[in-house]
Amino acid sequence: MRRGLIAWSKAEIPESVFDARLARLRAAMAAEKLDALVVYTNNTRTAGVSWLTAFVPYWAEGLLVVPLSGDPLLTMAFSNRIVGWGKDVSHVARFEGGARPGIAAGKYLADCGAKHVGVVEFDSLRAAVVEDMAGNAGGAVLADATALFENIRTKPDSAEIALITKAGIIGQRALSLATGTETMIGEALAAVDHESRLLGAEEVYMAAAPDLDRDPRFRRMEGTVETGRSFALRATLAYKGHWVRVTRTYFRDKADEALADRAAARFAAAVAGLPSADGFKDFRSWNVEACRVTQPLDPMMGSQIDEPRALAPGSIANAQALITIDGRTIALAAPILVGREAFPSGFLVAPVFGRR
Amino acid sequence: MLAQERRNRLREAMAQTGIEALIVYGNSWQSDYLRYVADFSSLEGHGLAIITPDGSIELFLDSAAEAERAEIETTDIKVKLAPEIARAVSSRLDRIANHRIAAAPLGFMPKFLADATRGYKLEDGTSFVDRFLMVKMPEEIDAIRQAAKWADEGYEVFKKAAVPGRMQFELIADIEGFFRSRGCPDNFMIMGSGGKDVFAMAPPSERRLVAGDMVTTELTPNCRGYFAQICRTMVLGKASDLQKKAHAVYREAMEAGIATIRPGVTAGQVAKAENDIFRKYGLGEYATSKYTRVRGHGLGLFVDTKPHILEDVDTVLEAGMTMIIHPNTYHPDTGYMVLGDTVVVTETGAEVLCGTPRELFEV
Numbered sequence: 001m002r003r004g005l006i007a008w009s010k011a012e013i014p015e016s017v018f019d020a021r022l023a024r025l026r027a028a029m030a031a032e033k034l035d036a037l038v039v040y041t042n043n044t045r046t047a048g049v050s051w052l053t054a055f056v057p058y059w060a061e062g063l064l065v066v067p068l069s070g071d072p073l074l075t076m077a078f079s080n081r082i083v084g085w086g087k088d089v090s091h092v093a094r095f096e097g098g099a100r101p102g103i104a105a106g107k108y109l110a111d112c113g114a115k116h117v118g119v120v121e122f123d124s125l126r127a128a129v130v131e132d133m134a135g136n137a138g139g140a141v142l143a144d145a146t147a148l149f150e151n152i153r154t155k156p157d158s159a160e161i162a163l164i165t166k167a168g169i170i171g172q173r174a175l176s177l178a179t180g181t182e183t184m185i186g187e188a189l190a191a192v193d194h195e196s197r198l199l200g201a202e203e204v205y206m207a208a209a210p211d212l213d214r215d216p217r218f219r220r221m222e223g224t225v226e227t228g229r230s231f232a233l234r235a236t237l238a239y240k241g242h243w244v245r246v247t248r249t250y251f252r253d254k255a256d257e258a259l260a261d262r263a264a265a266r267f268a269a270a271v272a273g274l275p276s277a278d279g280f281k282d283f284r285s286w287n288v289e290a291c292r293v294t295q296p297l298d299p300m301m302g303s304q305i306d307e308p309r310a311l312a313p314g315s316i317a318n319a320q321a322l323i324t325i326d327g328r329t330i331a332l333a334a335p336i337l338v339g340r341e342a343f344p345s346g347f348l349v350a351p352v353f354g355r356r
Numbered sequence: 357m358l359a360q361e362r363r364n365r366l367r368e369a370m371a372q373t374g375i376e377a378l379i380v381y382g383n384s385w386q387s388d389y390l391r392y393v394a395d396f397s398s399l400e401g402h403g404l405a406i407i408t409p410d411g412s413i414e415l416f417l418d419s420a421a422e423a424e425r426a427e428i429e430t431t432d433i434k435v436k437l438a439p440e441i442a443r444a445v446s447s448r449l450d451r452i453a454n455h456r457i458a459a460a461p462l463g464f465m466p467k468f469l470a471d472a473t474r475g476y477k478l479e480d481g482t483s484f485v486d487r488f489l490m491v492k493m494p495e496e497i498d499a500i501r502q503a504a505k506w507a508d509e510g511y512e513v514f515k516k517a518a519v520p521g522r523m524q525f526e527l528i529a530d531i532e533g534f535f536r537s538r539g540c541p542d543n544f545m546i547m548g549s550g551g552k553d554v555f556a557m558a559p560p561s562e563r564r565l566v567a568g569d570m571v572t573t574e575l576t577p578n579c580r581g582y583f584a585q586i587c588r589t590m591v592l593g594k595a596s597d598l599q600k601k602a603h604a605v606y607r608e609a610m611e612a613g614i615a616t617i618r619p620g621v622t623a624g625q626v627a628k629a630e631n632d633i634f635r636k637y638g639l640g641e642y643a644t645s646k647y648t649r650v651r652g653h654g655l656g657l658f659v660d661t662k663p664h665i666l667e668d669v670d671t672v673l674e675a676g677m678t679m680i681i682h683p684n685t686y687h688p689d690t691g692y693m694v695l696g697d698t699v700v701v702t703e704t705g706a707e708v709l710c711g712t713p714r715e716l717f718e719v
Contacts, residue, residue: 002529007562044401081647082556082558084555123468124442124468127463179612190536193532217425219428236421
């Protein structure tokens with residue numbers, strides 16, 4: 001579910017940023033001789049359409065049609081009564097509501113005279129949407145254009161870096177509302193969830209490892225659960241369509257916080273070595289996620305991943321790790337910027353420890 | 357254990373109908389089919405699960421965080437992290453290509469998986485699962501009962517949070533903090549504030565509440581995967597006579613809808629009972645799709661499930677179905693107004709699970 005602030009801040013992402021992204025996309029489309037490109041969005045796969053228009057779905061799915069020239073169309077599966085809201089929170093020339101976005105997108109492709117159409121993540125698009133679109137597109141040839149889009153999407157501009165950083169700061173500030181002295185995990189979760197949303201998060205998925213000594217894996221908490229002598233909270237948080245995963249470990253005994261400082265130093269060293277994963281090899285578990293196409297945090301490499309994907313130099317990613325020191329497990333996660341040329345990889349927002 | 361009972365129901369039905377494998381899909385918005393089969397509600401990425409008549413379940417997830425979470429939140433399920441999820445599941449189905457395989461919801465399957473040129477054939481298993489999603493077992497109703505209790509408590513928090521000067525999204529922060537403190541993992545809500553200019557509820561914005569606003573919301577907290585909903589309207593200050601008169605129509609309509617519910621009647625008859633009240637007061641236009649979406653809907657493992665309460669829906673109600681009855685719509689004198697309670701269909705009628713008074717609140 002989604003239940004946070006949905007807003008487009010022109011101060012944070014001016015129209016010119018979206019216009020520049022659209023121009024880059026169209027240049028790539030022209031090079032590939034595409035007449036139009038289609039990007040899908042829903043609650044889960046937000047990061048393509050939000051990157052091009054600021055629009056983040058609250059519940060419905062939709063399709064963005066970008067003709068090589070002419071107005072882009074965003075068609076969402078909701079009532080026309082909601083279209084006014086959609087227009088208020090997005091930057092797109094045409095915004096429509098309707099029961100079946102596939103049909104609307106197909107008709108628009110036909111109206112535009114598009115013959116060769118690229119579809120982002122074509123294979124994973126839901127089958128009924130593809131059927132609707134293909135059946136109304138006037139015979140246009142639809143083909144996968146994921147690689148084209150990924151090549152552009154993974155080169156962040158300053159606005160994206162700033163908003164990821166802000167999301168990380170919101171997450172860290174919210175995580176600082178828990179102290180480690182909570183006896184029930186719900187108290188800590190409530191404080192962090194509340195603060196995240198007050199600070200403008202459009203969503204925060206809270207997970208916890210309520211007793212790190214017993215099990216360091218994160219789960220969504222339900223009911224009442226007691227905390228152990230150390231626990232960890234993970235906030236997977238979005239701000240204006242920009243997602244981060246931040247984690248903090250809490251200790252009942254303040255003396256244990258030195259462990260976290262040591263873990264943080266090892267984590268920072270491992271992150272600095274990215275895109276090489278060598279620095280993570282001794283960790284209990286780890287992974288690096290990044291937005292490649294439309295999923296905000298796609299798995300890229302890690303201890304669970306058999307076939308790692310390459311991190312693009314200069315791209316935004318998110319690293320997390322479980323590190324064991326003196327028999328104690330510490331959980332960490334933070335957004336990072338992958339190094340390029342002479343600049344090493346580093347945190348956009350560094351993980352922090354210690355009580356408020 | 358509820359998850360095991362659901363699995364047993366499915367297994368028995370699969371054996372009776374000859375379905376040899378059932379594949380279900382879920383994502384962060386709609387996870388009901390996935391949760392029913394795999395007892396896992398997705399938050400990020402796609403989830404696909406396959407259950408076979410021996411009760412074995414494989415759960416494929418394309419998010420690393422979700423795969424880790426599923427490992428700890430589920431039992432007796434094989435969890436697989438599959439970044440290329442459609443291809444991974446397709447490879448799995450290739451191994452049982454000669455089996456009778458049903459998919460639910462079929463239209464939600466990724467194109468690659470549903471491609472007719474694959475070696476296996478997917479038949480539509482949506483209605484096969486829908487029956488289980490709609491008619492609940494007693495333990496499922498218990499979870500909805502608890503969620504409805506949280507909805508009542510949440511509305512009290514919402515009333516206190518709704519103070520002139522605060523922005524809409526700040527109210528959501530208070531609600532979510534409250535639900536997390538109660539161990540409630542999830543909630544869906546939309547809201548509206550203002551007057552005759554408000555035609556619908558929408559996601560929370562930065563609009564500041566002002567004295568005299570009519571504030572609408574629906575809260576939909578979740579207990580063990582099951583959602584209950586409440587819809588209420590309040591006025592920041594004293595309600596006008598017009599607002600009170602309008603609210604009385606909604607109350608009469610909702611109560612007419614609830615009074616109609618019993619096994620054997622259709623969802624359409626319930627909707628008609630609600631809409632007839634609007635028509636009686638010359639407000640029939642506002643019971644049409646121009647101003648409103650549905651007059652209620654099913655509740656369960658999804659916030660907006662079948663049956664939809666609309667006059668053209670012929671789903672026959674059965675004991676054990678759970679739903680909200682909400683004649684929410686625009687009123688020309690006051691703006692958009694909401695009122696709704698979660699109910700469970702009993703052998704003789706309907707049991708209302710929400711306890712919040714059906715008032716137009718003045719705060």
